[in-house]
Amino acid sequence: MxxxxxxxxxxxxxxxxxxxxxxxxxxxxxxxxxxxxxxxxxxxxxxxxxxxxxxxxxxxxxxxxxxxxxxxxxxxxxxxxxxxxxxxxxxxxxxxxxxxxxxxxxxxxxxxxxxxxxxxxxxxxxxxxxxxxxxxxxxxxxxxxxxxxxxxxxxxxxxxxxxxxxxxxxxxxxxxxxxxxxxxxxxxxxxxxxxxxxSRTTSELIKYAANTFLATKISFINEVADLCEKVGADVQDVAKGIGLDGRIGKKFLHAGPGYGGSCFPKDTLALAHTARDIGVPLRIVETVIDINTKRKKAMAERVIAACGGSVAGKTIAVLGVAFKPNTDDMRDSPSLDILPQLQANGATVRAYDPEAMREAKALLPDVVWCDGTYETMEGADALVIITEWNQFRGLDFERVKALLRAPVLVDLRNIYNPDEMVRAGFDYHCIGRPLPL
Ligand code: NAD
Structure with a gap:
């Protein structure tokens, strides 16, 4: 063959x-x-x-x-x-x-x-x-x-x-x-x-329906995370609690900065446009796209809020710019919304990604690219985790605090435990999880 x-x-x-x-x-x-x-x-x-x-x-x-x-x-x-x-x-x-x-x-x-x-x-x-x-x-x-x-x-x-x-x-x-x-x-x-x-037609549609369904799960849990923040509930427990139901499934229920990558954004958009042209608008899909677009934009505001309402003249350290770990793919990554917005608000951004920096350099101008995880944090006013690479999951908290000017950590992937972070002396911000009183 x-x-x-x-x-x-x-x-x-x-x-x-x-x-x-x-x-x-x-x-x-x-x-x-x-x-x-x-x-x-x-x-x-x-x-x-x-x-x-x-x-x-x-x-x-x-x-x-x-x-x-x-x-x-x-x-x-x-x-x-x-x-x-x-x-x-x-x-x-x-x-x-x-x-x-x-x-x-x-x-x-x-x-x-x-x-x-x-x-x-x-x-x-x-x-x-x-x-x-x-x-x-x-x-x-x-x-x-x-x-x-x-x-x-x-x-x-x-x-x-x-x-x-x-x-x-x-x-x-x-x-x-x-x-x-x-x-x-x-x-x-x-x-x-x-x-x-x-049939060929059915097969073509299966792919779009699959990607759109997964994107819908992500936007759904992201909206539930927003609600959790208002009512003091924990989105990770909600995700676990619903995901253990075999009809729902555990995957794609991680609240975060919005979906990105080379597939979900373009495929949801293409399906919505095809369906509208044919006269069968898929309103759920259109809403999912809208939620995700706004969510990516809202993430920089979270960082700004965590920095006391302004990042003008401040330095922000960013860990991870790829749309997810274990890839160098930058297509439609949330970082492409977050970093320029921080810069537009007057911040200097220092960033590190284990594999995506070569791709990212052309897409994210004026970022100070660093050679390693800890180098990024030197003299920064806050640390933001955008991509959950394994090497960011076990940070030496004391070293991080010593390097940062203020112990502000914005964890957009919920990789750390809020109780532990507060005990370790961080001003910790995460997605849809309550902090200890
Ligand atoms: P890509 O951009 O990484 O690769 C496409 C390649 O095709 C490029 O190297 C380009 O030079 C080459 N090319 C274009 N026209 C050509 C031609 N006429 N002759 C020879 N080479 C040509 O794209 P990708 O991420 O691999 O995605 C490819 C397709 O698979 C897309 O439709 C995408 O939606 C789909 N898909 C992607 C993923 C993913 O995770 N990336 C997963 C499932 C499906």
Whole structure:
């Protein structure tokens, strides 16, 4: 079995590498030559735990290679995966499908023999039909099927998510394409992963519905956290108390600074726009988007309030700028709202992130980037935790207090215990949890 993976980003690189680990011959393609050159030298273009070793192993064993030459990779392939970006289209909130359609045209020109073209990118309902139309128009003679196979991996745990998923969704009614897809995912079938075969349209919608549902859980618990703060309840106990109910589930009930990342913000927006265009507005989704946008903006105000109502002339130390731990992905991270707002209010921001600073530097100008956790705090008037990297979970409180000008700690991820922090002498601020009297 030969696979061509078009797009060697977070999804394409991980999926391609994992398929090669399953024993398939995979060529990862990217039009970004710098990325391909790096990969050929064994340098990962993204940070994803365990990826470098898995790539090296499969390259060494001859099942995984990289190229900028799409045509050569596609010619040989039984299945061609489209794993290019589908960012928000500038101006109107819809998904920008130009990368998908360009890839479809390039694939059409190169296809040789029966080929399964698989959209792995997150794409709105109807995109598979358009990909099919594009290919058919360019190559009326070609034998192919277009399949939807959305990806559910999470950055930071992408390899285990891909190799041990909760389910695989495959959208096609073509028996021939089903056979190819079944063969590709055979190792997962053997470990009894549920594989859901459905229509292409349904498969496309499943991905958006899944992401939007998870985003809804986050916005829900964030609003409950606001209520907890007013009534003196503890949002973490509320989350536990409801999450232990199997119908609700424990995950995605962590109150925080709002969801970010490369998927939830753009996917909720794209679904809301598609639904409104079709005349079936999804009001819950529209409200979730609104809550999250306002929440990210409200976080800087919390920091300002914790600093006595003004940060003008003050220095704020920030730990973590990535949208979550174990990734260098900065797309739609809450830090992109919080840091500029603190700066606009007159603060100097010193920040550190273990992996995301290279990405962040271009997006967050005038930040003083520091080399380590404690260096960030030197002479700062307050410490703000935005991303819950493990190394921020066990801070030496005495050292932190000695470095800060005032012991103000704003913990936007609730990683510390309020009682302990108050006992340790901090002016501690968290999300939706009462402080000891
Ligand atoms: P990314 O931006 O990291 O990578 C996309 C890559 O595609 C880039 O390297 C780009 O150069 C390349 N590319 C674009 N057009 C190309 C072409 N014609 N030929 C060759 N290469 C081309 O994107 P990503 O985060 O991997 O996301 C890809 C898709 O997967 C998106 O639709 C996203 O919504 C979805 N998805 C992402 C995640 C995630 O956690 N990042 C999870 C599930 C699904």
């Amino acid at each position: 030969h696979v061509a993976m078009i797009g060697t980003g977070y999804v394409g690189l991980v999926s391609g590498t994992c398929f090669s680990e399953f024993g398939v011959d995979v060529v990862c393609v990217d039009k970004d030559r710098a990325k391909i050159e790096k990969l050929e030298q064994g340098v990962m273009p993204i940070y994803e735990p365990g990826l470098d070793d898995l790539v090296a192993k499969n390259v060494r064993e001859g099942r995984l290679s990289f190229t900028a030459d799409l045509s050569r990779a596609v010619k040989k392939a039984d299945a061609v995966f489209i794993a290019v970006g589908t960012p928000t289209r500038r101006g109107d909130g819809h998904a920008d499908l130009s990368y998908v359609y360009t890839a479809a045209k390039e694939i059409a020109a190169a296809m040789d023999g029966y080929t399964v073209v698989v959209t792995k990118s997150t794409v709105p309902v109807g995109t598979g039909d358009e990909v099919e139309r594009i290919i058919r128009e360019a190559r009326p003679d070609a034998q192919f099927d277009v399949v939807s196979n959305p990806e559910f991996l999470r950055e930071g745990s992408a390899i285990s998510d891909f190799t041990h998923p909760d389910r695989v969704v495959i959208g096609t009614h073509s028996p021939r394409a089903q056979e190819v897809m079944r063969a590709l995912y055979r190792p997962l079938h053997l470990i009894e992963t549920p594989i859901l075969f459905t």
